[in-house]
Amino acid sequence: MTSSTWTAWCLLQAVLCGAGGVDVYDDPLPEGALSRLGTVRFNHASQADFVGDGKTLVWIDQADQSVRFCGYPGGRLVRSVPCEGVLCLSPGGLRALRQGPTKLEIVSLSQRAAPPVPLDTTILAGQEDEKGRPAGVRRAVFSGDGSLVAGGCGGGLVVLWQAETGKMSSSFHVTEGDVAHLAFSGDGSLLCAGDYYGGVALYDCKRKKITACLDEVLIFSREVGFSPDGKQVWAAGKAMGETREEWALHVFDIAGGRQVRAFGGHKNGPEAITYLPGGRLITSDWYDGIRVWDAATGQKVGQFRLPNRSAQRGRVSSDNRTMLIEDSGGHLTLWDPRTLKRLPGPVACAGRAVFLPGGATAAAGNRLWEVRTGRELLSFEGEGEALFVSPDGRKVIGEDGGRKVIVWDARTGRRLHEFDKHGRGPMAMNASGTLLATLHCLWDLERGKVLRGVEGEHDVLQAAAVAFGTDGTLYELLWDQLTEKKDPLAPRGRTSPSTGGTEIRVFSPDASRLACVTNDWSEPQRQFVRIVSIPLHEEQMRLTWSGRERLRIVGVAFSGDGKRLAAAETLEEPILTSKRRPKQGHVISVWDLQTRKIIRQIRGFDTCYEGLSLNSDGRLLAAQGDGEVVIWKLE
Incomplete structure (x- = not known):
C-alpha cells in the first residue's frame, strides 16, 4: 500500500463511517465516533528500526501481520507489505526471515520484489525443545551487513545460514535450554547467544567455534549484545555468588575474558x-x-x-x-x-480519559485534549496517567505507574504536588476535591500533605475498590469485605460482608451503589452486571445481554450523575473474518439505570476497549484501549 492509496483509503473510510470519519491525523475513526485522542500510527510495533535513507521507520505490525514503512516524525504510511510469520528484519528492513508451517525462508521487502530464498532446515529434523516440541526457530537475527542470519532453536541449538543462498553455514549448542537471545557484533564476526537460565556463549562466525562461555557467571539472563566498538559483550541478568539477587547489566571484555563493569540496582531484568x-x-x-x-x-x-x-x-x-x-x-x-x-x-494516548467540567476537554495520559476534535491542548509536566479532575476543573490528579500520586495544574500543566503511592491499587477523591484515598493512604490535596501513609509496597488488583460517599464516608472494598469509615483518618471502621462480584467492581460517584461483574454459569451469558446498594448489599437490578455466548465484560463505568452505566464486552473467542485480525468481536453497551434499558450499543470495531469513562450527564463516552482513546457522542 503506497502513500496515495493510503490517503484514498482514509477518504473512503470517512465516507463509510459517516460524520467525523477521520481523526486529526486523517486516520479513520470507528463507526460513529466523534474524535480520537492520540494516534494509532505507531501501534502494534515490534522490532522497530530506522531505514537506511534516514527518513523512514520500519517495523513488524503484530496486528496486521505485515511490515510497515512509515515516515517520521509524522508517521505517515509509506507502504505496507503483508508478511505473516515474520521472525526478524534485516538492517534497513529490506528483507525478512519468515517461518511458515513447513518452511523457513528469507523474503524481499523491497519494491522490486525478488523470489524467496528457502533455508536449509535439514538439521532441525527430529530436534526437540526442552518441552519435547518440534525445535523450530524461536529467535532470529540478521548480521549487520545482512550476509548471515542466525536462528535460535529449542534444546540450545543455534544455526547460521547464508542469507543469499539459504545454505547452512554452521551450528552450535549454547546449553540444553531454548535459545532466547541472539546478537551479532557490528562487523558480523562474532555472535552472542543465550538462554533464560544464564547460559551465554560467544561464537566466532569465521573460525566456526565457541570462544567463551559465561555459564558460571549468570543464573538468569534477559538480553545480550555488543558495545559499538565490538570490544565488549554484555548480558542483562542475575549474577551468581551474590548475597542479594539484583538484576544488572554485566559487561565483559572480549579480549581479556573478564567482567569489567556491572550496571546494577534493577528490580527487574534491564531491557532496551x-x-x-x-x-x-x-x-x-x-x-x-x-x-x-x-x-x-x-x-x-x-x-x-x-x-x-x-x-x-x-x-x-x-x-x-x-x-x-x-x-x-x-x-x-x-x-x-x-x-x-x-x-x-x-503519540499514543496512554490511559483512560477523564472529562473536565462541561465536557469540552478531557485529560488522558499526561495530556489535555479537546474532545470535539481530539486535538492536543497541553502536556502536563513529567510522565503519568490522569485519573481524576477536581470539581472546579483546576486540578488533574494522576499516578505514575503506581509509584507516585501527582497533582497537576489543569491550566498550565505544572506539577503542584507529588506523593509516594506505595504500590498499585484503586484511588478515590471526595466530592469537594480536597482528599484523595487508597486502601492504604490518605492525602490532603489542598495542602499537599500526607494524612495517613504506610511503608513498603502494597499491590492491590481488580478485587478491590475505594470511594467517598456524599457525606464524606470512606468505603473500602477488598475481596469480600466492605469497610465503612465515617472518619477517613480512622485506622478501622465498620466491616461487613460484601455480596458483590469477583471480577470487576466499581462504585457509583456518590458511593450509593456498586456495579459488580459476576459469573453465572447457569445462564447462556457467562457474565452479567449486578447493581448492589451500599451499605445494605441488596441487589437493585441485574443487567444482562441476550444472544451472545462466551461473553466477557472487561470494563464498567458510571456517568457522573450515576444515571447511566457503560460496559465493554468482548468474546472469549473473537469472531474472525480473515486470517489476520478479529472483527466485530467487541461491543460497548450504555444503559439507562432508571429504565434499565440499553440506550446505545457501539459495535463494528476490532479494538478491545477496557478503560471506559462517561461525562457528568452521560452524553459523552470515552473508551481507552491499545494506545488510543475514542470518544462517542451518545445524544
Whole structure:
C-alpha cells in the first residue's frame, strides 16, 4: 500500500463511517465516533528500526501481520507489505526471515520484489525443545551487513545460514535450554547467544567455534549484545555468588575474558539496552523506568520514564539526532538522544480519559485534549496517567505507574504536588476535591500533605475498590469485605460482608451503589452486571445481554450523575473474518439505570476497549484501549 492509496483509503473510510470519519491525523475513526485522542500510527510495533535513507521507520505490525514503512516524525504510511510469520528484519528492513508451517525462508521487502530464498532446515529434523516440541526457530537475527542470519532453536541449538543462498553455514549448542537471545557484533564476526537460565556463549562466525562461555557467571539472563566498538559483550541478568539477587547489566571484555563493569540496582531484568552519543547508554525496567549511565565509569547520570510501560527496544538513527523507543505495549515514541526529551509528533494516548467540567476537554495520559476534535491542548509536566479532575476543573490528579500520586495544574500543566503511592491499587477523591484515598493512604490535596501513609509496597488488583460517599464516608472494598469509615483518618471502621462480584467492581460517584461483574454459569451469558446498594448489599437490578455466548465484560463505568452505566464486552473467542485480525468481536453497551434499558450499543470495531469513562450527564463516552482513546457522542 503506497502513500496515495493510503490517503484514498482514509477518504473512503470517512465516507463509510459517516460524520467525523477521520481523526486529526486523517486516520479513520470507528463507526460513529466523534474524535480520537492520540494516534494509532505507531501501534502494534515490534522490532522497530530506522531505514537506511534516514527518513523512514520500519517495523513488524503484530496486528496486521505485515511490515510497515512509515515516515517520521509524522508517521505517515509509506507502504505496507503483508508478511505473516515474520521472525526478524534485516538492517534497513529490506528483507525478512519468515517461518511458515513447513518452511523457513528469507523474503524481499523491497519494491522490486525478488523470489524467496528457502533455508536449509535439514538439521532441525527430529530436534526437540526442552518441552519435547518440534525445535523450530524461536529467535532470529540478521548480521549487520545482512550476509548471515542466525536462528535460535529449542534444546540450545543455534544455526547460521547464508542469507543469499539459504545454505547452512554452521551450528552450535549454547546449553540444553531454548535459545532466547541472539546478537551479532557490528562487523558480523562474532555472535552472542543465550538462554533464560544464564547460559551465554560467544561464537566466532569465521573460525566456526565457541570462544567463551559465561555459564558460571549468570543464573538468569534477559538480553545480550555488543558495545559499538565490538570490544565488549554484555548480558542483562542475575549474577551468581551474590548475597542479594539484583538484576544488572554485566559487561565483559572480549579480549581479556573478564567482567569489567556491572550496571546494577534493577528490580527487574534491564531491557532496551541502547548506546547513546557521548559515551552513554540506557537501560530500562518496569519498576525504575529508563536509566542513563556513563558507559565508561558505570555512574548513573539520569533517569526518565515512559507512561505506565517499560521500554523494550531502543535504536538511534545514523545521524545521532533521533532515538526510537519501543515500549512493552508495542507503541513507538521518538526522542532526542542528546537531551532525552520527546520529539514533537503523534503519540499514543496512554490511559483512560477523564472529562473536565462541561465536557469540552478531557485529560488522558499526561495530556489535555479537546474532545470535539481530539486535538492536543497541553502536556502536563513529567510522565503519568490522569485519573481524576477536581470539581472546579483546576486540578488533574494522576499516578505514575503506581509509584507516585501527582497533582497537576489543569491550566498550565505544572506539577503542584507529588506523593509516594506505595504500590498499585484503586484511588478515590471526595466530592469537594480536597482528599484523595487508597486502601492504604490518605492525602490532603489542598495542602499537599500526607494524612495517613504506610511503608513498603502494597499491590492491590481488580478485587478491590475505594470511594467517598456524599457525606464524606470512606468505603473500602477488598475481596469480600466492605469497610465503612465515617472518619477517613480512622485506622478501622465498620466491616461487613460484601455480596458483590469477583471480577470487576466499581462504585457509583456518590458511593450509593456498586456495579459488580459476576459469573453465572447457569445462564447462556457467562457474565452479567449486578447493581448492589451500599451499605445494605441488596441487589437493585441485574443487567444482562441476550444472544451472545462466551461473553466477557472487561470494563464498567458510571456517568457522573450515576444515571447511566457503560460496559465493554468482548468474546472469549473473537469472531474472525480473515486470517489476520478479529472483527466485530467487541461491543460497548450504555444503559439507562432508571429504565434499565440499553440506550446505545457501539459495535463494528476490532479494538478491545477496557478503560471506559462517561461525562457528568452521560452524553459523552470515552473508551481507552491499545494506545488510543475514542470518544462517542451518545445524544
